[in-house]
Amino acid sequence: xxRFLVLALAALGCQAKTVTYDFNVTWVTANPDGLAERKVxxxxxxxxxxxxxxxxxxxxxxxxxxGLGDRPCSIHWHGMFQNTTNYMDGASMVTQCPVPPGQxxxxxxxxxxxxxxxxxxxxxxxxxxxxxxxxxVHDEHAPFKFDGEFTVTLSDWYHExxxxxxxxxxxxxxxxxxxxxxxxxxxFNDTMNTSLPVEPNKTYLIRLINISAFVAQYFYIEGHTFKxxxxxxxxxxxxxxxxxYIAVAQRYAILLTTKNETTTxxxxxxxxxxxxxxxxxxDLQLNNTNWLEYNKDxxxxxxxxxxxxxxxxxxxxxxxLVPVDKMELLPExxxxxxxxxxxxxxxxxxxxxxxxxxxxTQPKVPSLYTxxxxxxLATNNEVYGEFTxxxxxxxxxxxxxxxxxxxxxxxxxxxxxxxxxxxxxxPPYGPHFYDFLDGDPVYYDPSNHTAFPKxxxxxxxxxxxxxxxxxxxxxxxxxxxxxxxxxIDWHLASGLxxxxxxAPEQMQERIKIPQDHLxxxxxxxxxxxGNAAADTANFLDLKxxxxxxxWIPDGFTARxxxxxxxxxxxxxxxxxxxxxxxxxxxxxKQEDETVPESExxxxxxxxxxxxxxxx
Ligand SMILES: *[C@@H]1O[C@H](CO)[C@@H](O)[C@H](O)[C@H]1NC(C)=O
Ligand SMILES: *[C@@H]1O[C@H](CO)[C@@H](O)[C@H](O)[C@H]1NC(C)=O
Ligand SMILES: *[C@@H]1O[C@H](CO)[C@@H](O)[C@H](O)[C@H]1NC(C)=O
Ligand SMILES: *[C@@H]1O[C@H](CO)[C@@H](O)[C@H](O)[C@H]1NC(C)=O
Ligand SMILES: *[C@@H]1O[C@H](CO)[C@@H](O)[C@H](O)[C@H]1NC(C)=O
Ligand SMILES: *[C@@H]1O[C@H](CO)[C@@H](O)[C@H](O)[C@H]1NC(C)=O
Ligand SMILES: *[C@@H]1O[C@H](CO)[C@@H](O)[C@H](O)[C@H]1NC(C)=O
Ligand SMILES: *[C@@H]1O[C@H](CO)[C@@H](O)[C@H](O)[C@H]1NC(C)=O
Ligand SMILES: *[C@@H]1O[C@H](CO)[C@@H](O)[C@H](O)[C@H]1NC(C)=O
Ligand SMILES: *[C@@H]1O[C@H](CO)[C@@H](O)[C@H](O)[C@H]1NC(C)=O
Ligand SMILES: *[C@@H]1O[C@H](CO)[C@@H](O)[C@H](O)[C@H]1NC(C)=O
Ligand SMILES: *[C@@H]1O[C@H](CO)[C@@H](O)[C@H](O)[C@H]1NC(C)=O
Ligand SMILES: [Cu+2]
Numbered sequence: 006x007x008r009f010l011v012l013a014l015a016a017l018g019c020q021a022k023t024v025t026y027d028f029n030v031t032w033v034t035a036n037p038d039g040l041a042e043r044k045v046x047x048x049x050x051x052x053x054x055x056x057x058x059x060x061x062x063x064x065x066x067x068x069x070x071x072g073l074g075d076r077p078c079s080i081h082w083h084g085m086f087q088n089t090t091n092y093m094d095g096a097s098m099v100t101q102c103p104v105p106p107g108q109x110x111x112x113x114x115x116x117x118x119x120x121x122x123x124x125x126x127x128x129x130x131x132x133x134x135x136x137x138x139x140x141x142v143h144d145e146h147a148p149f150k151f152d153g154e155f156t157v158t159l160s161d162w163y164h165e166x167x168x169x170x171x172x173x174x175x176x177x178x179x180x181x182x183x184x185x186x187x188x189x190x191x192x193f194n195d196t197m198n199t200s201l202p203v204e205p206n207k208t209y210l211i212r213l214i215n216i217s218a219f220v221a222q223y224f225y226i227e228g229h230t231f232k233x234x235x236x237x238x239x240x241x242x243x244x245x246x247x248x249x250y251i252a253v254a255q256r257y258a259i260l261l262t263t264k265n266e267t268t269t270x271x272x273x274x275x276x277x278x279x280x281x282x283x284x285x286x287x288d289l290q291l292n293n294t295n296w297l298e299y300n301k302d303x304x305x306x307x308x309x310x311x312x313x314x315x316x317x318x319x320x321x322x323x324x325x326l327v328p329v330d331k332m333e334l335l336p337e338x339x340x341x342x343x344x345x346x347x348x349x350x351x352x353x354x355x356x357x358x359x360x361x362x363x364x365x366t367q368p369k370v371p372s373l374y375t376x377x378x379x380x381x382l383a384t385n386n387e388v389y390g391e392f393t394x395x396x397x398x399x400x401x402x403x404x405x406x407x408x409x410x411x412x413x414x415x416x417x418x419x420x421x422x423x424x425x426x427x428x429x430x431x432p433p434y435g436p437h438f439y440d441f442l443d444g445d446p447v448y449y450d451p452s453n454h455t456a457f458p459k460x461x462x463x464x465x466x467x468x469x470x471x472x473x474x475x476x477x478x479x480x481x482x483x484x485x486x487x488x489x490x491x492x493i494d495w496h497l498a499s500g501l502x503x504x505x506x507x508a509p510e511q512m513q514e515r516i517k518i519p520q521d522h523l524x525x526x527x528x529x530x531x532x533x534x535g536n537a538a539a540d541t542a543n544f545l546d547l548k549x550x551x552x553x554x555x556w557i558p559d560g561f562t563a564r565x566x567x568x569x570x571x572x573x574x575x576x577x578x579x580x581x582x583x584x585x586x587x588x589x590x591x592x593x594k595q596e597d598e599t600v601p602e603s604e605x606x607x608x609x610x611x612x613x614x615x616x617x618x619x620x
Pocket of ligand 11: 453
């Protein structure tokens with residue numbers, strides 16, 4: 006069924022080859038935790054999905070057919086820069102139209118990067134239903150040696166379909182505080198209780214990828230330390246560590262040298278970050294054991310975990326890692342973007358996520374197509390619509406983004422099309438990570454910060470600490486439209502995103518959208534030119550743009566509006582106990598508040614207090 010084709014170009018004296026996959030995306034069933042069989046997104050009738058492997062320099066071609074029947078989809082190649090091929094980035098309504106059922110799209114791009122990546126659906130909130138897997142780039146010139154290699158994904162897992170959870174539990178009047186749905190279990194490489202078979206006295210490269218919707222995980226191996234050699238596709242100076250904190254979408258490659266004796270098997274321990282969870286059901290297994298297996302006939306012991314709470318574990322601090330390429334701190338920025346993460350209710354009664362005062366709302370035309378069709382107006386933020394939160398960047402500008410956090414949760418931020426230097430962050434991982442929850446949020450202060458590292462760590466996903474901040478820099482050297490967003494899929498669904506329109510004039514010169522991408526839009530009934538409001542005549546007329554719901558009017562409290570929505574709903578469906586609980590909860594948390602911008606930050610603090618980090 007699966008056709009896999011390799012065209013070696015050795016005859017031309019050229020090592021790069023084309024690697025082609027045909028992906029027929031359909032529903033299948035799976036039961037990876039042994040607790041519930043459920044519908045999952047399969048490829049060519051299989052799940053777990055095929056691991057994609059290429060060599061650096063290869064051309065990767067994936068012919069995707071949407072055979073799901075009931076929903077659109079797409080594929081994002083997480084961490085791939087798509088330099089000159091922005092339209093292959095896979096983000097629906099940013100760089101392409103969502104591919105409707107029955108339609109196909111070819112992704113075709115050159116892979117000129119090293120390391121550990123993944124691919125996942127990027128249409129609405131489709132990847133937690135199983136549509137995600139590793140993408141590995143082998144590099145024969147890697148600056149480290151090893152005898153064997155393992156790829157391991159870590160993930161949270163829900164027993165229900167995401168769209169059901171989203172409308173019934175998350176974006177719902179029953180959830181005015183925006184509590185994220187709690188996963189049913191945690192998987193290790195899409196299964197549980199599995200072993201990595203190793204030989205003694207050998208060195209293994211282990212690639213770890215968190216492909217979760219929501220939850221970060223701690224990772225360690227009893228009795229062993231290891232060396233970090235890559236983060237998110239950036240080789241690092243080999244750096245000894247014993248415990249990692251792997252947030253959603255982050256990757257680590259580690260070198261592990263095995264012991265000389267083969268008498269004992271060692272637990273590989275993963276611990277879900279319980280600080281992210283608003284409640285922990287009794288039957289949720291937060292920590293899981295898999296094994297570094299020296300001897301398959303010997304005992305496979307369960308982990309002995311000597312902390313009572315995940316937050317007592319002290320993970321390696323990724324901001325201290327030094328890239329092997331020694332890229333120096335970028336100079337002072339030409340452009341600074343300053344955004345603050347805020348959670349707040351709008352007049353639907355639901356909780357939304359904001360960067361400043363904007364909750365990302367999809368435009369009516371993919372933003373890339375707006376840039377391509379806007380002519381000289383492509384450099385004007387207005388044509389992309391207020392609610393995509395657009396920022397036009399000049400070609401080759403040094404851009405600094407300051408991300409402050411008014412919220413009490415941590416958020417793994419991802420930028421498409423780049424990795425970025427992380428030059429400041431507070432508080433650090435470890436015993437002080439939750440310190441800022443004790444008072445008001447602490448924002449980055451340009452006149453009072455720690456010295457920036459001379460050779461900063463670079464990666465494509467970085468964790469914004471609770472009520473803290475981080476500062477990143479990159480060069481706008483990759484013309485295209487790139488989305489910058491929190492990778493917790495629930496938060497992306499509630500608007501925690503903005504778009505960067507990088508060098509639109511160079512885009513217009515260099516980019517040509519393939520015909521099959523345009524055909525997909527036609528099938529989806531979406532225009533391939535026009536502004537965010539789908540106005541093709543007057544790009545400055547945005548009156549028909551999609552907008553975020555309205556603010557709760559002055560003088561109304563969030564509690565009032567939520568209660569109002571409840572009373573209307575209750576009249577229809579009758580009062581049920583969950584409503585009363587929900588209301589009591591809102592009442593406790595939002596008494597006497599008139600919806601200041603910081604409101605939800607305070608709510609989130611209380612949420613964290615219910616599940617206090619111990620330090
Ligand atoms: C995709 O798979 C489904 C289910 O096996 C099959 O019915 C359909 O014909 C396939 N489509 C393509 C284009 O291969
Ligand atoms: C894994 O092992 C645990 C503990 O023994 C058990 O409860 C669970 O059902 C197992 N999971 C699977 C998928 O085998
Ligand atoms: C993929 O892109 C390359 C470079 O643009 C082109 O030469 C090749 O024909 C394309 N392959 C497919 C299958 O579209
Ligand atoms: C993890 O799963 C992928 C896909 O099924 C598989 O190719 C890979 O070998 C697995 N890794 C390990 C360590 O078993
Ligand atoms: C371990 O491997 C090294 C070479 O890689 C060899 O010199 C050494 O003797 C080995 N030790 C044992 C105990 O096998
Ligand atoms: C990618 O690998 C090459 C060696 O193959 C190395 O020179 C380069 O620095 C690596 N790039 C990154 C970002 O680590
Ligand atoms: C295994 O033995 C070799 C020499 O025989 C030694 O160099 C190495 O450090 C030992 N490895 C471990 C993990 O103890
Ligand atoms: C390990 O899991 C058990 C059961 O879920 C839980 O009681 C315990 O607190 C967990 N330990 C850590 C460190 O998360
Ligand atoms: C757990 O126990 C090990 C060995 O007894 C010790 O080295 C480690 O520091 C302990 N971890 C914590 C978090 O206390
Ligand atoms: C960023 O914006 C916040 C909120 O408006 C403000 O408090 C802070 O001073 C700004 N920081 C910078 C570096 O401009
Ligand atoms: C500067 O930052 C430090 C560390 O965050 C803080 O303790 C100190 O009060 C700040 N100083 C001023 C003048 O804001
Ligand atoms: C994109 O390619 C250009 C030209 O080769 C290069 O200068 C730039 O650094 C690249 N940017 C990224 C993010 O790969
Ligand atoms: Cu988030």
